[in-house]
Amino acid sequence: xxxxxxxxxxxxxxxxxxxxxxxxxxxxxxxxxxxxxxxxxxxxxxxxxxxxxxxxxxxxxxxxxxxxxxxxxxxxxxxxxxxxxxxxxxxxxxxxxxxxxxxxxxxxxxxxxxxxxxxxxxxxxxxxxxxxxxxxxxxxxxxxxxxxxxxxxxxxxxxxxxxxxxxxxxxxxxxxxxxxxxxxxxxxxxxxxxxxxxxxxxxxxxxxxxxxxxxxxxxxxxxxxxxxxxxxxxxxxxxxxxxxxxxxxxxxxxxxxxxxxxxxxxxxxxxxxxxxxxxxxxxxxxxxxxxxxxxxxxxxxxxxxxxxxxxxxxxxxxxxxxxxxxxxxxxxxxxxxxxxxxxxxxxxxxxxxxxxxxxxxxxxxxxxxxxxxxxxxxxxxxxxxxxxxxxxxxxxxxxxxxxxxxxxxxxxxxxxxxxxxxxxxxxxxxxxxxxxxxxxxxxxxxxxxxxxxxxxxxxxxxxxxxxxxxxxxxxxxxxxxxxxxxxxxxxxxxxxxxxxxxxxxxxxxxxxxxxxxxxxxxxxxxxxxxxxxxxxxxxxxxxxxxxxxxxxxxxxxxxxxxxxxxxxxxxx
Amino acid sequence: xxxxxxxxxxxxxxxxxxxxxxxxxxxxxxxxxxxxxxxxxxxxxxxxxxxxxxxxxxxxxxxxxxxxxxxxxxxxx
Numbered sequence: 001x002x003x004x005x006x007x008x009x010x011x012x013x014x015x016x017x018x019x020x021x022x023x024x025x026x027x028x029x030x031x032x033x034x035x036x037x038x039x040x041x042x043x044x045x046x047x048x049x050x051x052x053x054x055x056x057x058x059x060x061x062x063x064x065x066x067x068x069x070x071x072x073x074x075x076x077x078x079x080x081x082x083x084x085x086x087x088x089x090x091x092x093x094x095x096x097x098x099x100x101x102x103x104x105x106x107x108x109x110x111x112x113x114x115x116x117x118x119x120x121x122x123x124x125x126x127x128x129x130x131x132x133x134x135x136x137x138x139x140x141x142x143x144x145x146x147x148x149x150x151x152x153x154x155x156x157x158x159x160x161x162x163x164x165x166x167x168x169x170x171x172x173x174x175x176x177x178x179x180x181x182x183x184x185x186x187x188x189x190x191x192x193x194x195x196x197x198x199x200x201x202x203x204x205x206x207x208x209x210x211x212x213x214x215x216x217x218x219x220x221x222x223x224x225x226x227x228x229x230x231x232x233x234x235x236x237x238x239x240x241x242x243x244x245x246x247x248x249x250x251x252x253x254x255x256x257x258x259x260x261x262x263x264x265x266x267x268x269x270x271x272x273x274x275x276x277x278x279x280x281x282x283x284x285x286x287x288x289x290x291x292x293x294x295x296x297x298x299x300x301x302x303x304x305x306x307x308x309x310x311x312x313x314x315x316x317x318x319x320x321x322x323x324x325x326x327x328x329x330x331x332x333x334x335x336x337x338x339x340x341x342x343x344x345x346x347x348x349x350x351x352x353x354x355x356x357x358x359x360x361x362x363x364x365x366x367x368x369x370x371x372x373x374x375x376x377x378x379x380x381x382x383x384x385x386x387x388x389x390x391x392x393x394x395x396x397x398x399x400x401x402x403x404x405x406x407x408x409x410x411x412x413x414x415x416x417x418x419x420x421x422x423x424x425x426x427x428x429x430x431x432x433x434x435x436x437x438x439x440x441x442x443x444x445x446x447x448x449x450x451x452x453x454x455x456x457x458x459x460x461x462x463x464x465x466x467x468x469x470x471x472x473x474x475x476x477x478x479x480x481x482x483x484x485x486x487x488x489x490x491x492x493x494x495x496x497x498x499x500x501x502x503x504x505x506x507x508x509x510x511x512x513x514x515x516x517x518x519x520x521x522x523x524x525x526x527x528x529x530x531x532x533x534x535x536x537x538x539x540x541x542x543x544x545x546x547x548x549x550x551x552x553x554x555x556x557x558x559x560x561x562x563x564x565x566x567x568x569x570x571x572x
Numbered sequence: 573x574x575x576x577x578x579x580x581x582x583x584x585x586x587x588x589x590x591x592x593x594x595x596x597x598x599x600x601x602x603x604x605x606x607x608x609x610x611x612x613x614x615x616x617x618x619x620x621x622x623x624x625x626x627x628x629x630x631x632x633x634x635x636x637x638x639x640x641x642x643x644x645x646x647x648x649x
């Protein structure tokens with residue numbers, strides 16, 4: 001056997017490649033129960049004897065003739081591998097073997113991981129592994145990625161793998177051979193429908209599906225709010241008020257007011273007291289906003305999303321909303337990037353890859369960037385606007401929602417081409433495993449803290465410096481006609497718009513100290529959501545859409561922000 | 573008799589007879605397990621020309637209305 005340097009994990013979507021990858025490398029990656037979770041390849045190292053080859057988790061693909069960007073990535077990766085671990089869903093042997101044969105014909109070494117082995121037992125499927133191995137002429141190892149069963153055996157057999165010399169065959173020849181093999185190695189026995197299976201059917205039938213869908217969405221939002229608010233009120237606010245404030249008061253007294261260091265670290269005293277929401281020092285607002293105001297909501301959102309993902313609900317939601325999404329120039333599957341975007345626009349923007357065409361991607365990206373605020377921003381809007389009354393929250397989110405619909409309708413009419421048809425596999429429901437849910441939640445929380453904290457702190461530092469240098473004053477005078485004239489905001493609000501390029505949460509927070517009227521606050525936070533994505537999202541979108549489409553999208557955003565601001569200013 | 577997928581009744585089973593359309597559509601459907609000769613059951617059909625959901629072996633798939641029109645199934649009626 002020659003040295004193995006790069007091992008590719010390949011297979012159909014949603015067969016558990018990422019779970020096996022995580023088992024092999026110990027790396028933390030997002031694993032969910034829907035096709036298209038992994039859109040970019042992830043790599044990690046494993047140790048086999050004295051070798052340390054790279055393992056690459058390749059996005060799922062049904063065929064080596066790519067039909068979307070994620071599949072293209074998969075096919076390109078194939079050329080770079082020395083060994084392919086073909087992950088096969090054991091409960092769908094026939095369909096999965098099609099890709100296996102395509103891989104075998106590429107004459108590179110292939111080993112088959114017969115994954116989800118545990119599920120075959122519940123479903124009355126019996127597979128003769130030995131016989132399958134004889135038929136395919138490559139090693140076949142039953143595995144269960146989630147529990148780790150069979151992973152060691154899989155690695156142990158890597159050295160046995162040799163490339164086959166198979167002549168290319170036509171599709172019908174492939175299916176014929178697959179048919180014969182499945183006939184010989186697989187036996188099905190009758191099994192009783194479980195409660196989950198009944199629920200599966202009910203949730204994709206139109207009437208019951210819509211009722212279940214509304215119930216799930218409603219209770220999800222309720223739970224996110226309940227958990228988020230609870231954490232803030234009973235945990236994080238007391239923590240800051242009782243634990244951190246006394247320390248900060250001492251520091252403030254020690255530094256003495258009216259000097260640069262005090263301004264940077266503590267910020268301005270509001271009525272000669274530190275105000276975590278409005279002081280805008282690095283150690284006060286800089287920590288309070290991301291940790292006490294935003295983190296609780298990030299926690300509750302990703303907890304609920306993680307449960308829905310692992311349960312396998314999202315593809316069903318995609319089917320239910322397919323019809324509505326067609327009117328917006330998209331199809332149902334686009335609901336998945338949108339849902340991810342509610343957490344953070346960056347993974348949302350990445351997930352746009354699961355959509356097929358340039359038109360769809362453009363629509364989805366522009367809709368998301370304008371009308372889907374991320375959870376950090378939502379938390380801040382709830383915190384700030386919510387104080388003035390629930391009605392005003394409804395105005396902000398209602399405006400964004402209306403904008404989403406109207407813009408989608410217009411795009412669908414104006415942009416040439418039709419929205420492609422939905423074609424997705426609906427995975428079975430699986431009861432989420434507590435450990436897996438919390439592992440994923442922890443990964444996302446860690447990701448948030450790692451990305452958000454530095455940017456929030458940087459944003460605050462940046463604004464303090466700009467203030468001291470009078471740069472903000474300069475810009476606020478330039479933009480005063482738009483800000484005051486069109487939107488009715490004080491010209492100082494420009495600082496929020498500037499910081500909004502860095503982070504939207506802290507930008508909304510900057511509206512706090514401006515003593516805005518309720519109307520101004522509503523207009524300000526709505527515009528902050530619309531006018532431009534944060535820098536992190538922007539960078540991803542440039543990569544996914546290309547510079548040209550992104551510029552078009554950006555122009556639309558700015559124009560919409562101006563329009564919506566004017567309209568709200570007139571009607572409120 | 574042969575009907576397209578949208579004309580099948582919910583709960584009805586049949587054998588896929590033919591798929592019309594370009595090479596791209598056919599090979600994509602086929603790679604997902606939807607191909608002539610396979611037995612399938614229609615699970616549901618959504619309102620206003622919405623997606624059709626079907627079951628093939630243990631697989632559940634959702635297919636847009638327009639695409640479903642191109643899939644012809646031999647049903648016993």
